[in-house]
Amino acid sequence: MATIIEHTKRDIKKIAEGKTKEIFTITNHDEYVLIRSKNRITAFNAQRSNQIEGKGAIANDTTCNVFEYLTALGLKTHFVERGAENEFVALSCQMVPLEWVARRVATGSFLKRNPGVKEGYRFNPPKIEVFYKDDANDDPQWSEEQILERFFEFNGLKIGRREVNLMKRQTDLIFRVLEKAWATEGCALIDLKVEFGVTKNGELVLADVIDNDSWRVWPAGDRRLQLDKQFYRDLKQVDDAALLKLKENYEKVAHITKNFVKPTRGRVVVLMGSASDMEYASKICDGCKNLGIIAIKRVSSAHKTTNDVLDIIAEYEGDGVPTVFVAVAGRSNGLGLVIAGNSPLPVINAPPLNADWAAQDVWSSIRTPSGYALSSGNQGN
Template sequence: MSNTITATNFNFPNQTAKYTGKVREVYTINDDLLVMIATDRLSAFDVVMPKGIPFKGQILNQIATKMMKATEHLVPNWLIATPDPNVAIGHMCKPFKVEMVIRGYLSGHAAREYKAGKRRLCGVEMPEGMIENDKFPSPIITPATKAEMGEHDEDISREEILAKGIVSEEDYAQLENYTRLLFEEGTKIAKERGLILVDTKYEFGKTKDGKIVLIDEIHTPDSSRYFYADTYEELQKKQEPQKQLSKEFVRQWLINNDFQGKEGQTVPFMSDEYINSVSDRYIELYENITGETFKKADVSNILNRIEENVVSFLE
């Protein structure tokens, strides 16, 4: 899988810092601009898998930038340009140390907690008598702390965030407002594609002049879960698993192979055949979410391509 990006080590003009996240690598230019490169790394249960997924970075970057452009009339974001299929360039921001998770349905982590008997998630009450994938009466916000590499994100309540001074009350109110606006718009966009936006996470930062903006990815299959709308009611009635568009298929494969990122567990072997099937699924996700045919970028010398495009933009 030599045509994938699993790590980068660029030295761009006026580069002042580099940060490596689970999937993205971020280069700071002149302490003013950020060059964000979406790699082909695959992360699940907060663990980065040993092999890259062809075209995954391009898919995530292109969905995220399309969705930012589709929502910028509601919520300002950090984005300036996308000079390469894997690259987004934007304003340098100081990130808030929380992820704003919003859930319209009892799925994923929330469903696992509910099954374990919990009825409060991040200080928010969940109604009795729900079954997995039921719709909440109204979407709930369940924030998480932002984990460093190799650590797990952890649930946190609004009250704890304010009590610990992680975010000020005024800023937190704005984060909640922006989260609901984005989720509402994302739900509308998904509906036009015959999809249901089930849950997602948003990350925000502050620009140098103190403006709160949306950063990182938005409405991608890595940060969001989608169901197919046409089969939702019927599958719910039968209490059968929903047909979904998200990274959940990777999580389920890992769970079935005895891996959930817990201590002492090892990542199961991923054959080239499995890796290519994951790539195909990501392409399917892209086409369903955007309604456009995916065009594979030239990956014959992917790192050179990125470097040339970024340097050309910075000049």
């Protein structure tokens, strides 16, 4: 992707500009755009507006941290790579003009639209709302039926019931995984807004940005400690001291979100009874790697080289890294039992079943002596 970044330095053209960001096309890379965050912060439909030096870079850092985290979890987004400190490269999308909002706690505009609901009411599951992006009419709330009746179409994709359900489910999922990420940092994610776009290939993906203007975050669940844009909205008077505090909050959020993607500590050791099972074991390792899990392949027969198997077990027990063994052995599978009987580490039997003998010999993997804690499964196709 280095070539994309190189092009962004000299060959870009602005195609859109909003209150807090600019979007550029990249010459000779029509499938990508460059998204640049500004130093501007706004509230109340831009009736309040201020410049904060460095805010664009801080917001971009948060967005990239969040998108990298969601991408690592397997979620499809428009994010491609970081650019300059206030820029990132994304897939070119036609944006769906809807803001999807997930709420765990009732606060803010929800209370105004739903009189009688007390602040702090908890939604289980998260409350999902959708708003049509229309500044002139203050982004009115829409029903799913209103979306369907507009017959939206973007890059050849018609927005029907399936697409509406997908956006709704993904909004819920994105909120839940970010809520857990924030919880590990001692903060409560109160609500979150996201947007979706359709790529030039007609794929619906998470798009736009997710930065500190996109959510409410309360450390220890205490609103008085809020780190998000609501601090700016609540200011009775905007002065230099308040803007400095706001910038410090944004910097803190950028720092915290950098911890969302944590280095993998655990690993899987795929131990084969024979090198002939290498292709099967490689599929297991590929699946682990797709989930960000370190996978290691080893070969040793429980029947022919038992001492070597015990040495391998000792090797991975001794360094303190959380480890799961996957035993890949077929006929007369004793490998999983040898590992489980000589190690406290979890063991999964994954015999490479063959139609010629599986019906009879699979029992060597699943019928085990009492006191052996191991499970059995098959990698499949």
